[in-house]
Amino acid sequence: MAFIYDTIGNYIDKVCDKYPDKEILIYPEGNIHYNYHEFINLCNSLAKGLIKLGIKKGDHVAILSLNSPEYIALIIATAKIGAILVYINANYGKNEFEYVLKHSDCTTLFLTNGFKDINFIDNLYSICPELKNFKPGELKSNKFPYLKNVIFLDNISNKNMFNLEYIIKTGKDVQDSVLQERSLKLKSKDIINIQYTSGTTGNPKAVMINHYSILNNAFAVGKNLKYSSEDKLLLCLPLFHVMGCALSAILCLMRGAVLVVIDRFKTSTVLEYLSKEKCTAFNGVPTMFKFILNYPELQKADLSSLKKGFIAGSYCNPNLVLNIMNKMNMKELTTLYGQTEGLTLCQNICENPMDKKVNTVGKALPGIETKIVNPNTGKEVTYGILGELLVKGIYIMDGYYKNIEATNKAIDTEKWLHTGDLAVKDKEGFIRLIGRIKDIIIRGGENISSTEIEEYLISHPAVKQAAVVGVPDEKLGEEICAFIIPNDEVKVTKEELIKFVKDNLAKYKVPKYIAFVDEFPTTSSGKVKKYMLKDTAVELFNLNNVENMTAASQ
Structure with a gap:
């Protein structure tokens, strides 16, 4: 595999030049359609608006939202100007929201109203009540000393916050040449994302990821999935997670595939738009697939176009994988394995034998080395022996933001990432996961x-x-x-x-x-x-x- 030495914004620009009039994004719940030309114009308008707002290369810009076209555009816009996008989990309560907003040192926060019983605005006012005393862009907070700008993605007017329309409007004063000059100064190894870990124990850690890792990982996974400009992916994986952001949204933009975006997973909605939009691909975690397979009206859904996608995120029971292939018509389903700290590390391909596809997570991706070690001694074990999976390669994180101790614990002096997962590797290089060391x-x-x-x-x-x-x-x-x-x-x-x-x-x-x-x-x-x-x-x-x-x- 020839590795990509580019930035996300520049790479997507090239794809847009190749497919200017091709439909790229559908948001059926809002009846919104974008072709590549329209989408990249939105990205550029947002990028110029952020420049006008004073966002510099390396500044942290946070987003708290469900999936939307604007969310995806902001991913590309921040990448174009070198701002580091901080992804905030939409399911966070006030305490978790406060921790991440404070820890990440964000200068700017994009957010929506919220959903269900989680009100993002109320939560923000609760943890930062002084916001009510300042005009947009002038916030001064002792708790959040870096935070100056709060921006509504919903275009709602608020005396304390900007809205998206205002940002795009003010960006018109910025010349295209200014954006281009900013983009040309960026390098592929620049950090561009901060993704917080799932936080199954303690506070989540902030994983720093660069352009190079994201582009090459998405390219490798997309190639194994055989995604092309003929494909249409239903995207319901949350964009605040690497599987939704890097391995679905950016991956599809890179390959010219159409994104059908829904704001979050809901079984009936997923099946409705898989059918209506004649989607060819679906990526999900085991829980999503279980809900779909157990849905009483599954048989009524037209899944005749569906054929490919991946399952990842947690342990995949072999029977679950087989049921997805057979009951959802996804004959080209692949399993993959990764971590926020290393993106995708291993993946099956369609040509692999069935027993490998259902019982293993495949082999290491190009650019990745793997070894199994005894968790107690750290010494490498032979094929077929259970131990901890260690990985090394080009997709591994740059480290945890403001946490050198945790970084050094996760990545040893020889650059091996200690995954914390128990696994067995066979002589062909296939990896079978057994469980987490901490779950023993x-x-x-x-x-x-x-x-x-x-x-x-x-x-x-x-x-x-x-x-x-x-x-x-x-x-x-x-x-x-x-x-x-x-x-x-x-x-x-x-x-x-x-x-x-x-x-x-x-x-x-x-x-x-x-x-x-x-x-x-x-x-x-x-x-x-x-x-x-x-x-x-x-x-x-x-x-x-x-x-x-x-x-x-x-």
């Missing part, structure tokens, strides 16, 4: 993979989803607790599930505790927040004293 349960000295027990529980017809965690135990150190989302159509008791596991797995892998729940707490990318389940189990089974005793003895 140590019961009486036995190391137990929670993923193995979850996978077995899911094979029971009465179990829709399962999540297994370790909980404190006075005698064994840890015991096994299984949280079950039941299948409404098939009934089962706790005793029957325990017997089911006992009859087929080793005795030490049998859960001591089982709890039936309606849903799991998850991150925006569908990862289960197991630390919350552990807390729930401690309360549910009255293990507080055990926990305190265990913690005191460590």
Whole structure:
């Protein structure tokens, strides 16, 4: 693979020159259509507006919004002027929002009203009440010393904030040559994005990513997916995540594919527009695909055009992958594996044998090296032996913003990124994921993979989803607790599930505790927040004293 030494804005300009009149973006809920010429004009207008506002190369510009055409345009606009776009998770509550806004040192915040029961404006006024005392662009806040500008993406008038229309209007004073001069000064290795990790434990860390990593990763993944100018992707993955931003939006812009954008995932809406727009591609996390496959009216949807896409974000059960291929007509579905810290690291391709496609995450992408090491000794293990997956290569982050200690812990002196994932590599280079190291349960000295027990529980017809965690135990150190989302159509008791596991797995892998729940707490990318389940189990089974005793003895 010939690597791309370019900037995102410059690369997209070249694609626009190639397909000026080709439709590139559809926002069906607003009946909005853009061809490449119209879209790049919007990007340039936003970029010039930001220059007029005083945004300089390296300034941090944050966005808090659901998916929209303006969101995608802002991704390209900030890349064109060298501003670093900070992606804020739309699901954040006030405390998380405050942490990220303060930690990221943003000068400018783009936001919308919010959605459902999350009001972005109210949350902003709550954490920054002094905003009410200043005119647009003149904010002075001790808590947020860098923040000066707040901009509505919804074009709503507010005495304390600019709106998008104003930014575009003022940008007309900026000559095209000024934007071009700014763009030409940028380099491919310049940091252009800050993506916050999912935050399954503690505060999220701010991952810094450059143009080079994003462009080359998106190019490699798109090539493996065989996306082309003939494809049409339904985009519902959140743009504040690398899978939505780099691996869907930017990837499709690079390959000339049409983006059908919906603001967020909703099963009925996804199926409606997959059918109406005759989409050929869909990217999603396991949770999304499970909702679609379990939707009562799935058979009524016309998925005859759908054929390709990827599934990623968390562990993919082999049966789930097969069901997607067969029931959603996605014969060219590929699995991929990555992290915010390294974008996509491994990917299957359509030509791989079926057993590899459903049981592994494929091989390392071009530009990536992998090795499996013993987590305790750090020494590389042989093929077929379980250990921690380490990766090295061109897509690895530049580091965590303002957190050198965490950066050095994640990336060692030889530039290997420690993924924290347990995996096995075969002689052909295929990687099979087993689970997270932190999810390993140590019961009486036995190391137990929670993923193995979850996978077995899911094979029971009465179990829709399962999540297994370790909980404190006075005698064994840890015991096994299984949280079950039941299948409404098939009934089962706790005793029957325990017997089911006992009859087929080793005795030490049998859960001591089982709890039936309606849903799991998850991150925006569908990862289960197991630390919350552990807390729930401690309360549910009255293990507080055990926990305190265990913690005191460590």
